[in-house]
Amino acid sequence: MQYLNDIKSLNLEELKVELKAEFKDIFAFRAEQIYSWLHEQNVESFDEMTNLSKELRENLKLKYEIRNCEIEQKLESQLDETKKYLFKLNDGEFIESVLMKYKYGYTVCISTQVGCSMKCTFCASTIDGCKRNLTPSEMLSQVYKIEKDNENIKVSRVVLMGMGEPLDNFDNVLKFIELITDKKGKNLSNRNVTISTCGIVPKIYELIKLNPQFTLSISLHAPNDEIRNKLMPVNKKWNVDELLKACKEYTKATNKRISFEYVLIDTVNDDPEHAKELARKLKNILCYVNLIPVNEVTENNYIRSTDQKIQNFKKILDDAGITTTVRRTLGKDIEASCGQLRRTR
Structure with a gap:
């Protein structure tokens, strides 16, 4: 399928250059108007840009497309106020x-991403593999569509913890963050954006060069290679010591703290000795554990650790001086919790 240029993935300066090249006589402020329509007012078509001439809107349609996510299904939790969205993309894929x-x-x-290729054994997102990367506009559209569907609420925090490995879609993810934190767009604070990665070590070193202001979260889930190799095949490429280094x-x-995510699975990685080993590994790293x-x-047949085991694990880490929280499970009744999102239903 042939697509037109993806206008919502352009930053303001790129948009100005594009429009000047396509439409010689266009004024620079038109680019700012279009950018505002896309990123502040969340429009989904050029026809909604009512302060542009009809001629310009028609010409834009010939050159560009506005990529949107369409709501295929929405589920609302009866346990809390969580909502899960199944979105259909322009090419018919689902996220x-x-x-x-x-x-x-x-x-x-x-x-x-549409799916995930990391093959973490506890996660549904990877079951059908990874079809393709999402564009910056497709990531933005998830936020914009959800805001619009909920009476134009303002989202205050975005976490890249759904389907896919963000650092496997490195450039598009960074472009998404640039766009959603742009003061002339959504203007979300960098501190309110979190990227979660299973541990693609070379990309972490690339991030260091960029001095990012967002929060980096590491899906660790085991204190040693023996356990992590079984849970997360990526560990066979970059092991625990390499990742923690x-x-x-x-x-x-x-000078920013890293969040380490640790999924607790009964009899697999929740023993007190595992907690002690984890505490030793993390003691000299500026971090907290979730x-x-x-x-x-x-x-899969994984079983949730008992509440007693969870609290014992937490206490060992707390006593070692590592700030530790237990994530509250949200949307459990609609399979909207961590590790339950998937590309097919």
């Missing part, structure tokens, strides 16, 4: 995103 409500405001968990370099260079009781995925 899932989640809206969560907290005391401080709204958080959207977005996908960065990169994380330590990252915190030194950026414990996640594993969520049910039909295709």
Whole structure:
């Protein structure tokens, strides 16, 4: 399928250059108007840009497309206020995103790929593999569509923890962050954007050079290679020590704390000795740990650790001086929790 140029993936300066090249007599302020329509007012068609002439709108249609996510299905949790969206993309592929409500405001968990190729054994997103990367505009559209569908709420935090490995879609993810934090667009604070990665070590070193202001979260899930190799095949390429070395370099260079995610699976990685080993590995890294009781995925037989085991694990880390929280499970009844999103239903 042949697509027109993806206008929503352009930053303002790129848009100015594009429009000047395509339409010789266009004024620069027109680019700012179009950019505002796309990123502040969340329009989904050129016809909605009512302060542009009809002629210009028609010409834009010939050169560009506005890539949008269409809501195929929306599920609302009966346990909390979480909403899960199944989105259909322009090419017919599907992705899932989640809206969560907290005391401080709204958080959207977005996908960065159609599926995932990392093969983490506890995660549904990887079951059907990875079809393709998402464009910056497709990532933006998940946020914009959810805002519009909920009476134009303002999302205060975005986490790239849905389907896909963000650092496997490196350039598009960075462009998405540039666009969503642009003061002339959505103007979301960098501090309110979190990227979660399974540990693609070379890309972490690339991030160091960029001195990012967003939060980096590492899906660790095991204190040693023996366990992590079984849970996360990526560990066979970059092992625990290599990953933690990169994380330590990252915190030194950026002076920003890293979040380590650790899914707790009964009898697999939740023993007190595992907690002690994890504490030793993390003791000299500027970080905190987010414990996640594993969520049910039909295709595997993993069982959630007991509440007692979870609290014991947390106490060991706390006593070692490592700030530790237990993630509250949201959207459990609609399979909207961590590790449950997938590209097919």
